[in-house]
Structures are given as structure tokens and as C-alpha cells.
Amino acid sequence: MTEINQTSKRPQATSGADNFAVKVGLAEMLKGGAIMDVTNVEQAKIAEDAGAIAVMALERIPSDIRRDGGVARMSDPDMIRQIQAAVSIPVMAKCRIGHFAEAQILQALEVDFIDESEVLTPADEANHVAKHDFKVPFVCGATCLGEALRRIGEGAAMMRTKGEAGSGNIVEAVRHMRTIQNEMKRLTILDKEQLMSAAKDMGAPYDLVCYVAEHGKLPVPNFSAGGIATPADAALVRQLGAEAVFVGSGIFMSEDPAARAAAIVKATTFFDDPEILLQVSSGLKSGMKGLLMQDISPEDRLATRGW
């Protein structure tokens, strides 16, 4: 065991290909699952008992951040530590866009995944974190393929749609997933000569554009987030190509979180089976109220953060 411990004390920052494989590998293990936002130990246990594949530890769920206003920052490490001690599944946490010092703290805390998230107030208006420098894998949000490939170029090991966090409205997550899928399909039919021009237009790294053109998919797992509130929402984005789902405000803003969490887990696994979707959608108490997009002013939209 001593030797094993020594292994874990290797230098923290590596940019080797093997290290990236291990980061993407964890994202692969989360596929087909539901990752749930939790704000305390009690919620984390409810999520774990309902079958969540991981929890996102944060101080305020997105709908509360939206309501309360003010600057939203990385969560209190003590709160994250308590959640790490309480559950056996991976624990994720959010840092502000571009706030690499928060990311360093979260890495020192040994969270399993860092979400460089538009839900928090951005710290840098031009730059995201240089994610290859970290040993902890990162997930980032995207609204379109160019944005997704820029984040992967910086080292993100998992992508998710931004959707509109805290809205309880699936429309933006659907828009982002459809946009990314359409843009990927388009790349697969382009001639080789057109790919550099496509890379220029999208502002995306050329090698990643070539990868998508060849494989028709992202080089890292592609999940969905931002507005998932019901089992049917989870099934919808899964059928549109999301390999797993993040559920934020949708669970703990609803009337019976444990039942809704379990229903969303089952809907994520059996996303293509309408009989099971019917069964898990039945008898749920009321969900979160949700917001119409026209009721969220452009400057309050979280999806526009990041570049």
C-alpha cells in the first residue's frame, strides 16, 4: 500500500496524453447517469440514494442565484468537504469562468470534476482556465460547436450544453444540443479542403474540427444541462444525443425531491422506452414553476457568459 500512496503523490500538473485519457475516462464512467446539484449533506444523500451518478456541490442552486443576485463564487470548501465525506459517488464543484485560483483550490480539495461554470459570475471576460495544466478533469458548457471545441482545446474532458440554468425550461438546452449536433453533421459532409475555413469561421482548433469531421462526434463525452426539470426532459435530451444529464434546480425546487430524483435517474437509463417513461412520469408531485425565456432579460441570461 505504501507504494500505491507514493503513486498518488506524483506531481499534480501534467499535460501528458495519458493523463487526458484518465480525465476523459472518468467522464465515460458517468455516461447514462444523472448528476445532481446539491447544497448540503442531506441533499447529497437523497441524490445518492436516488441513484445519482455524481453530485455537484454548490452553495446555492442556480434558481436561487438568479433570484438573490449578487456575485456568485466558488462554494465554501468546508461545505464541499462535508459532502465528500457523506457520499461515495464522485463530487463535482464549480469555479468561476477564468478563475484558475478557485480551480487550484478545488483541485487541492480533491474534487473529482471541476465545472468551469457560467452559473457563477465570470472572473475573466476574455479567457477561460488553461485546463490541461490541472490533474482534475474539467467540464464546461457550450451553446454551439465552436465554443465546445474551444473548451476542449483548452483541456475540458467533458462538455455539456449550457441550456439556461435555473430556468426549469428545457428550450435552451434543446437549442444548444440541436445546434451542436447539426454543426457536427455538417462537418462530416465537408471536403477536406473546407475544414480549415470551417475552423476559421467557428473559431475552433483545426485538429479538433478534423476529428469531428471524421468521427461525427466530440472527442469527449457530451452531456446536457440547463433547464432539465422532469423525467421527460431527461429523456428528450438523451434522445437528442446527450450521453448523460445534469439536473440543477429541477430536483430540490420540486415538491418531492427524492421521488423526482429517482424518476429522472430511471428516465435517463430508459430514455428510449416510452412505457417506462410513462410509469416514472406518473404520480410525481408538482415540479419547479419555471421561467419563460421572454421573462429573462438578455443581460440576465447565464448562457451568454463565456466565449
Place this chain on the structure above:
Amino acid sequence: MSDVVGVLALQGAFDKHIEMLQALGVRCRRVRFAQELDECAALIIPGGESTTMSLLIQKFDLYGRLCEFAKEKPMMGICAGAILMADEVGDSRVIALNVIPMTVVRNAYGRQVSSFSAELRLKCDAGGPTYLAHFIRAPGIKSNNENIEVLAEYNGEAVMMRMGRNMVLTFHPELTNDSRIHVCWLKGFHPAYKQELL
């Protein structure tokens, strides 16, 4: 008799195993319902989260049928799948399937920051090149049972073991393009590979 290899598809890296099996020309299918096991000659339990997978096996009424299946047919368990195949997990959140007499330590190397890759020597391909193994929040496995054969070690500890036609690994053969480990398991039972058995 069926030669279809099932991959438990409740959650985790099941699609990567499907891709690997298809590349090897092996008929395979995803398994989410108990009755789908009837069509399978063998089963892979992929990596994922053992707490979650164990819970879903209970909730979706697969536990009894999986235990029966394990008594009759070959299984390969990867990481979380290996934990589920143990007889002793020492964590009430995981209800093991009792396939392999071994003890398991969850996250033996620590959290994700301690995940790593290493070159291993495979006993089932002794003369071949080393194998690049990815360990992700990996468990530790240990057994004193004389019917268990250790097929690979890392730092003197077993990371891949075989008992009869069953195999357990703490690293992820589906995350590489190297199919030697899947072939090693298939040789134990699969009609297309069996004749190559030494």
C-alpha cells in the same frame, strides 16, 4: 446455443465495450432488462459507479437474475463491475453478486486526482508488449483463494484476476484500442475464440 455477449447497460462505459466487441466481430447487445439476459451467453459488467449500479440493479429487479446468470455463464467485471462481482465489499451501499471470492477496497488509490495510467505485463500474453492500463478511481482487489489466477499486477498488487471463465479487472480495457484483454476472456468460452485456447 447463443454466442451473444451482453453488456450491462444501466449506466457507465457500456458503449465502449459494445464498440470493442463489434470490432472483434463478436455479436453483442446491451442489457437493461432481466429477460434480455436470456439471450446472452456471457456478460460484461462495465465500469461506472458501483454505488449507483448496485442501486439500479436492486431497483430494476435484476439482482436475483444476475446471481443466477453468474452461476451458469461467464462474466467479466471492470472496476465498478469487479466490485459488484466480489463476495465481500465492506460497504453497505453495494450489494455484491458473490461471483468471485475476494475482498475489495473501494477507491483504493484515492479520488480522481490520484487516477493514473501504467504499463502492465499481462500473464495471458506473456511474450507480448506491455499493456497501457487506465486506472480511474480504481478499487483494490485481493484474494487468497487457490482457484484464482492473478493475470496482472501493479506495484505487487493484483489488478486483474481470473477464476474459471470469470475475470475481474480494476482498470479499463474498453478505454484503449488494445483488445487483448477482451480476447483473453473470450478465449475461455466463445466459439469463435475458444479453439485458440492453449
